[in-house]
């Protein structure tokens with residue numbers, strides 16, 4: 287960070303004018319602009335982008351926009367006054383109208399290209415030109431970067447209109463998916479899991495788009511109708527939005543000798559990733575090869591911890607492709623996601639995701655994304671460097687196993703745990719029908735008898751299954767007693783086993799009511815999600831600490847969904 291940027295840290299931000307004093311563009315200023323880009327930012331049609339890291343784009347504002355919500359927590363972190371969220375200038379900027387922004391905020395934002403690998407296999411088919419040159423931020427447009435309280439944040443509109451990467455789609459996000467992403471990002475943060483964050487959410491009261499969706503009481507796998515929904519823009523923020531897919535795009539171009547600056551562009555984007563996401567852990571004075579090796583090691587560490595965290599809280603990303611895998615090692619793209627209610631190792635809410643991106647398979651998906659990541663660095667390394675990188679890649683699964691065991695031990699209140707003991711539990715859980723969150727939360731009270739846990743079951747276990755449960759529980763209880771300090775163990779377990787999880791059927795009414803202008807349930811959910819490990823009030827407990835009602839099992843749009851946009 288420059289001294290100038292440091293000096294900007296402690297400003298109290300009451301207005302967009304104050305915000306302007308914090309802006310500090312790095313991507314647009316240090317990376318390469320597409321030489322063919324139109325200087326006025328009016329880039330709203332699909333086209334091939336052959337080189338450069340970004341295309342300047344003016345967002346397309348949403349009509350008759352209404353304030354829906356903002357994150358008070360993030361505002362505090364940024365030093366933003368809460369009242370800023372409802373000022374007309376703030377609304378104008380974050381509903382995509384940059385025509386009046388005060389300098390040095392620029393009157394246009396940017397979109398970036400990225401490549402796609404699905405479960406380790408490269409694809410170009412999703413690009414309308416079948417070359418990969420038309421794939422990237424199709425509706426995500428970054429509008430500024432700023433440094434607040436010593437941290438750099440990029441602010442990105444999701445649903446901000448068409449870009450050259452829109453693939454012919456409308457560039458919009460509907461209110462439904464925007465509410466979900468807005469709430470989920472801040473929930474994940476409250477769970478203590480690295481994630482992109484939510485700044486604010488605005489909805490249009492005049493612009494509607496249709497998406498395939500499910501009619502009331504539809505139990506079909508695929509949507510059976512089209513539903514019109516207001517468009518919305520949620521602004522998400524993160525230190526950067528660089529994805530594995532981005533490095534991949536530039537690395538593929540080096541491999542294919544696409545143009546003479548390809549190698550330089552790859553080097554520049556990797557250096558930029560290090561600067562934006564790893565400056566505190568990677569010494570910029572090391573030679574570049576050493577920085578790349580350190581990057582791979584650190585990224586592996588972040589990814590393995592992230593996977594352990596996702597599993598700890600029952601999160602399933604649903605579509606963990608390289609283009610949804612953030613280079614900074616945090617959670618990104620809350621479209622196809624869900625949280626496991628009744629435990630199922632293959633839980634997968636997104637019908638397009640398949641088993642390979644299902645709940646307990648995520649560590650394998652991450653390993654393949656990591657392999658893709660490593661392969662993007664290869665063209666920049668000598669044979670010795672490549673060998674070192676290969677060792678780092680090869681040790682992913684061992685590190686993953688260590689992180690998973692550490693996580694399971696914490697969830698179970700044990701100092702250490704063998705994979706066999708965990709596997710035994712997961713097998714019984716998979717064969718029973720038990721609520722993942724409630725089970726671990728109730729276990730965190732360290733009950734004396736297994737019967738106390740029966741309220742976590744959708745179907746009461748009996749016969750041989752009950753005997754298996756009782757045997758497992760007895761062994762676990764003996765181990766806990768052996769460790770001593772039961773009260774201390776219970777307290778620590780409650781810090782890793784959340785009480786309140788994301789239950790889709792309790793979120794659906796919030797976005798449904800929002801579509802008719804009632805945002806009160808969104809505010810209530812923000813409150814509940816801000817303290818997932820707390821007991822909260824008896825009223826909140828009665829409403830939100832509940833098993834999923836039978837009618838929502840297999841319900842389209844609740845238990846599964848095919849469209850996340």
Ligand SMILES: Nc1ncnc2c1ncn2[C@@H]1O[C@H](COP(=O)(O)OP(=O)(O)OP(=O)(O)O)[C@@H](O)[C@H]1O
Nearest residue numbers: 422423424425426452455456457458619620621851
């Ligand atoms: N309505 C849309 N208009 C334009 N592009 C879209 C639209 N919906 C999705 N895309 C693009 O399709 C690709 C795959 O979609 P995906 O659902 O992963 O992304 P997303 O939810 O838009 O984005 P992100 O990964 O940025 O959170 C992305 O490159 C995205 O930009």
Ligand SMILES: [Mg+2]
Nearest residue numbers: 609610619621
């Ligand atoms: Mg995506």
